[in-house]
Amino acid sequence: MKSKITMCFAIGLLFLTQLAMAQQKTITGTVVDQSGLALPGVNIILSGTSTGTQTDFDGNYSISASPGQVLMFSFVGLKQVKRTVQAGEVVINLTMELDSESLDEVVVQGYRTSTKEKSSIASVTISASSIENRPNASFVQTLSGQVAGLNISTNSGQPGANSTVNLRGVNSINGNTEPLFIIDGTPVDEDNFRSLNPQDIASISVLKDAGATAIYGNRGANGVVIIETRQGSYNAPLQVNATSILSFSTLQSNDYDALSGPEQLGLERDYGSGRGVGMTDAEIAASPNFDWVDFFFRTGVTKNNTVSLSSGGDKSTQFTSLGFYDAQGILKDSDLKRFNIRNNVAGRSENNRFNYGSNFSINYSTSNEPNNIGAGAINRNYVLGAYQSVPYITPDDYTNGADLLPTDIFLNTPLLLLDRLKTYKRIDEEVKIIGSFNAGYKITDDLAARVVMSADYQSEFATSSEASNSFNALYFGGGGNPLAGNQQQYSTRTFSYNQVTSLNYGHTWGDHTLEAGLYTEYFKAHYRYFGYSADGLDPKTFSTGDGSGFVDDNAAGDFYTDQAFANILNAGLFSYFTQVDYDFKTTYGLTGTVRRDASYRFAGSDKWATFYSVAGRWNISNESFMDGSVFDALKLRASYGTAGNQRISGDDYFSAPDLTRNFYATGTGYAGNNSVFLSQIANTTLKWETVTQANIGLDFEVFSRRLRGSVDVYHKKTSDLFQSTPVSAINATTSINANTGDLYNKGIDLTLNYDVLRGGPEGFNLGVTFVGNYNDNELDNIPNESGELIDTGRNGGPLGEYYTIRYAGVNPANGNVLFYTKDGDVTESPDADTDRVWLGKNLTAEYNGSFGLNMDYKGFFLQTSWNYVIGVDRYDYDLYSLQNRDNIGQFRNNSDILRAWTPDNRITDIPSLTSTNVNIFDSDRYLKNADYVRLRFASIGYAFPRQYLEGAGISSLRIFANGENLVTFSKWRGYDAEATSNSSRIYPTPRVISVGVEIGL
C-alpha cells in the first residue's frame, strides 16, 4: 500500500516539473524520411525525462524544451536521431534515414510479431492512412484492391452490406471461403462489420501463405486478416482528433437505353399487347413518361463523425473514440445509423515485466433493410419496380392498396411497390460488443507467459410489419380477413469466447536467435434465436414493433393464430500448437509450426486433425557479396504447409453441427397432425477440408528504396472437398454432401510501389502503385464416372463453370433463335440435355487488383486508385427482361427490341417478336462479360501549414474531397459491374462523393 502512494506522489511531482519546464520554450518542426515524405508517428522524447510527443500525420510536432536539452527522435525501421536544442532555436526540421542495420518494421505473424526483415511469411500490412476517411460503412469494402490476392466484391448497395472476401481464390464449394478476421485478438464474425467504425483501425495485416496461416490451423485455410485498432502512446500528451465527413451517394449509370412512355406504348401497339393497343399516335405522344428508377432510387446523404482522444503516461496509455455514422442508401427505405464507443487501455508494471491491455468497443446500429431484393416478386422487390416498371404509369395513378386489387397486376408493379413503401417496415437493430484482454509476464529474460481472452457478442433484432390496409395483406388475406396484416420479430444472439494461452521463449547466442512458443486455444460459441410471427393487425392501434394492435386468436377461424420460433446451437474448438523460429545473422531463417485441432463438428467421426508448416527465408541483401548493389533489401522466402477448414457446410460456426448422425424430426404433417419424418441422412466419414499450400516469394527494395515490392507464386490444393454428391432420388433426396474431390488454386501476387518524384516536404512528390493477382482455379476428382457435375464443374475446369447450350444468333431466314448443338452445328431446336457444353467461363475473376498514384505538393495531396477485374462472366437477366417480347404490355423494354427481326431487317441480334423458339431453351445468350476497370477511389485535399493554425489553438487541419466508384469502363451494361452474382434486380453499389475535414487539437 505504502509503495503505491509513493508512486502516485512521484507522478504528481513529475507533472508539476513538466509544467514548470513547459514555460520555457516551444520547439516545432517537421520530420521526413529520405524520400522527403512526411513521417507520422515519430516518437520524440526529451532525453532524461518522460516528456514526449509524436509527429502528426504531416510529420509535424511541437514540444517544450530548454536550450541544451536533447531531443530523441525514433521510428521503427529508421535510425534514431539525437538533437541538442540550441539557444534561440525554435524550429528543428529533420530527415530520418533508413536503419540499414535492421529493418525493425513490425510484422504481425499470427500469435506473435516479428520484424519485416526476420519475417519468413507472405503477408501484407495496410496502415490506417489507406483506410481512414473513406465513406464505406464496412471497412472490408475499403480494402478492395489494396492487397494482392485479396478479391472483394459487394453485391448490394445496402449501407454496411456484407462483402464477399476471397484470398487467392475460392477454396471450398459448400463451406466457408472467407478468411478468418481477428480484431485485437478477437476472432469475429466475418460477415458483419456494419456496426464497426473503420476510423478506429490502426492497421490491417493479411496473412497469405501456409507459413503464416498454419498456426491458425482449424480456421486458417482461407487466410487470416488481423486488424489492430488504435492505441495511445506512452508518455504522450492528450491528443484530440475530430473528423467529419459528408457524403452523397448516387446510382451508377447503365447502358440499357430503356424505352420512354410513348416509345413503350408504340411498341405495345405494334406488338398487339398492352395499353398501347388501339391508341392513336396523338394519344401515345401525349402519354406520361415517368422513369421509376428515379422514384425508387435517390441521392443518399451520409454523415460520418468521429472524435478520438489518446494519451499516455509512463505506465499506461489510453485511446478513446466516439463515432456517429448516419447513411442513407440510394434505394428508398434503406439506411444505416450507428454509434460506436471504443476504449483501448494498455499498461505495464514498474519493472516492465508485466504488461496488459484491454480493447473494448460497444457498437449499436439500426438499419432499414428492404428484403426480397433480387426476387421476381412484383409486389415486394423495389429494385424490380425501378428497372421494370412501364414508364407510362406514374405515382399519380396511386390512391391506396385496396384500389389496386381488381386491376391488371403486372402492369401495376410500380404502384404495388409504392404501396409497399408506405405500408411495409423492416428494421434491423444490432448491438455488437467486441472485447479482449491480454496480459504478459516475463518470467525470466528469455521466458514469458501470455494470455489473450476475447469475446464477440452480437445481438440482432429484426422487426418487420405489413399493414392490414396494404395491398399485400388485402390481396393474400382474401375477402374473409380484413385484418390480414402481420408482424414478425426475430432476435438472434451469438456469443463467442476465445482464449489463447502461451509460453514463449526467446534467446540469442552470438549470431543465432531462437524463438519458440507453446500455445493452447479454446473457442466456444453460442447461438440463440427466437421470434414470433403475429397474424392480424388492427390499424387503429398498430405501430411497427408494438403489439397493441395484435388481433387475438378467436373461435371464428384460424386467421389469427400466431407462431413462435426458437433455436439453440452451440459450437466449440480446441487446439494446442507450437511454433519454433530460428535465425542466423538475420540472413537465414526457418520457422516451423505444428498444430493439433479438434472440432465439435467432427466429434462423431474425425475429431482431431494435425496441420503444420515450414517456412524459410534468405535475406540475400545481407550477404557480403551484395555490398554496393542497387538492392537496399532482397529477401527470398519459401513455405509449405497445411491448414484446415472445419466450416465445411454453410459459412458460419453453427451450420451442420452434427452431420455424422441420422436424425428424424417432428413437425407438421398431414392435415396439421404432428408427424415424425426423416430429417438427416448420416455421413459417417465426415472430416476436415485441408488446404495444402506452397509459396515462393521475393521481397525487394531497390534504388534507395524508390522501387519497393514483392512477388509471390503459390500453389494451393483443397483436399477432401465437402461437396454435393448426387444420389438416386430413391433416397428421398437427389444429393448428399460428402468429403470427396480436390480443388486447386494456382497463382501469382504482385505488389509494386515506385517513387517517381521525391521533392521533400516543400517539393513535389509522386508515387505510383500496382497491386495484382492472377489465380487459376481447377477442380479434380469429381465424384462420378464422367468427372462432371452440373453446377459444380468438371475435372480440369474451374469451379462453377457454366454448362449450357450455346446461342448462335438469329436465323436471317425466319427470325428464330439459333443454337449450336454439342458438335457445333446450328439448330433451332437443340436438345435441352445433350446439347449443353462446358463453356470454360465462370463467375470468378482470374485477374484482379489495382493501380494508382499518390502525389503531394506543399500540403496539397491527390490520390487515385483504379481497380480492375478480368475473367468474370455473369448472366444479365436485367437485359433479358428488357429485351423479352413476352414482357411487352406489362413491363418495360429497351431500345434493343426495336431492332427485332422482320422480313425487312434480317441481319440482327434480336429474334423476331413472333419467333417460335425464343424463351424455351436455357442458353448462354445472356451470359455477358463483366470485366471492368474502375476508378474505385480518388481523393484530393489540403493540409494547412502549422504556422497558420497556431493562433487558432489547432495543431493540424486537413480538408479533403473524395470519390468512390467514379468511373467504370466495362462491357457490362448494367448498373454495377462489381457484383459477382447471377441474380437480376439486385441493389447496386453506389457512386459516392464526399467532403471532409480533420482537425487535431
Add this chain to the structure above:
Amino acid sequence: MRKYSLIKILSLLAFVFVGCEDAIEIDQPGRLDADAAFQTVEDLQSGLYGVYDDTDLTQEIQFSAIFTDELAIGFSNGGQGISDYGFVLNAGSDAPQAFWTRWYTAINSANRVLEAAETIMPAEGEESLYNDILGQTYALRAFAHFQLESYFTTDYTDDSALGVIALDYVPTIDQQLLRNTNGEVFALIKSDLDKAQNLISYQSNATFISKDFVLALKARMAAYRQNYTEAATYASTLLGRYPLADRTEYAAMFADQDNTEIIFKLERAKGDNYDGQGSTGSAFAGGWAGANFAFGGPDLAGSPYFEIGRSLYNALDMDDVRYDVNVSPTSVIDPNYPDADNYTADDILIVNKYRGSEGVPLMNDLKVFRSSEMLFILAEARADAGTINGANSTASLIKQIRDARFGTDTELPTYANKAEAFGAILDESRIEFAFEGHRYKDLKRLGERANRQITKDPLDCGFNGACTLSPNDYRFTLPLPIIEFNGNPGLREQQNPGY
C-alpha cells in the same frame, strides 16, 4: 508480487489445458436420433402422418392442365408456364423432376415406417391400430408407385415394357437401381394393396386411407391396364356404395363441404405444409391447388395467370352444374371472342374449381377418388366390351352422369361405333375432371381409341402455334429427369423414346 503473478499465470494455463472437452463434445438440443424415432405404435402413427404429408397432387393438376387443352395463358401472366404451354417437354423440364422426386420421397418415407414397424411389438389392444397403420402405409406406397407408373411408362397394357423402379425397402445411398418392368411394378402394387385390404380397419373414410380407397385404386389400375372385367367389378361395387352427388352436393363438394361422392381426398388444412402459394406456373407447385391458376385468390381480383382454355369453355353448358363449379362468376366473357379487339383483355375465363376453404383463398382438398370416376371406368369397360348403346351401356352411363349434373332427364345418346363411345367418354370426363389432373393420362390411354387429341382454340395458341398434340406423340410419356441421371447414370440407357 512477482511470484504471485507467476503462480496465477501458471494456474490459468493449467485450467485451460484441462477444460477442453466441453468445446468438442456438444449435443445440440432438439435432436431425434434414428433409433429413438419409432418406439411405440403412436410413433408409427406420427410416421404415417409424415407419409401422407409426402403425398400431393398439385403437381399433377398443374402439369396436366397446362400441358393439355384445359388452360390458356391468362391476362395476369408474367411468363408462367409458357414453355409447358408450347408442348416443350424434355429431361430438364420441371414435371418429370417434380413427379419423380416427389413420389420416391413418399416411397422412401413409407418404407422407413414399414421397416420401423418390424421392430415394434404392439401391446395388447394396440394390434388393430398397428395393423391399420401398416395397411395405410402399404396403400400409400402402392399409390406412389402407381402415380410414377402412370407418367413414366410408355404403355400401361404391356407388362414387359419398362416401368419405374420398384422399391420395397429403405435403400442405401450408394444404390443405383435400374427400371423394373411394368409387370414387376404392378405386381408390387397389387401385393401392397392386398396387404392393405387385410390390415386396414375402416371400410370408408373421406380423408384417410380405407378399404374403399384400396378398391378404387385397384379399379383405376385395372382400367389403365385395360383389364376391364376386373375394373368393372371394383367400379360397380364402389358405385353402389358412393352414389353420384346431386347438383347441390356437387357444388358443395368443391367447397369441401360435402363428401357424398368422395371415396378419398387429401385434406388440405390451414397451417399445414401446403398452406401457401407454392411454386406458381411450375409443376413443382406444392401449395394451394388454386395457386396453380392464380396468384392471390379466386375471381378476377386474384390475378389469374392461367385461364380456362377456350376449347374447354366452349364444351361447357351453362345449365350444367359443372359450368358453375368450373367458371368463376367474375369471368369476362366475350361471346364474339374470335373478333375481339384485344382477346387477352376482353375474354377472361377464370378457373373456379379451387376457390379456397376454411376462409383461406385457393386452398382446397385434393380429390383423389370420386365415384364419378368409377362410373367412367364402368363406361370404358362397357365400350371395350362393345356394349355402347341401350341399357347398362356406355350411353346409359353417360346419360346417368349428365342427369346428375344437369338435374334433368337428359337424352340418351347413341354411338355409331366404339370409337365414338370412347370419344364421348373422353369428352364427358374432360368436363367432369377438369383441373383435377386426369386429362393428360386419359388422353394417353384412350386418345387413340377415342380419336381425340389435345385441341386448343386457335386464339389460345396463335402466338406459339402449339395447337394440337396427338396421343401417339412421345410426349405422352414423361422423360426420366436429368437429376436422376446425375446420381444414377445407368438409367440414361433406359430413357424413354423420343428424349
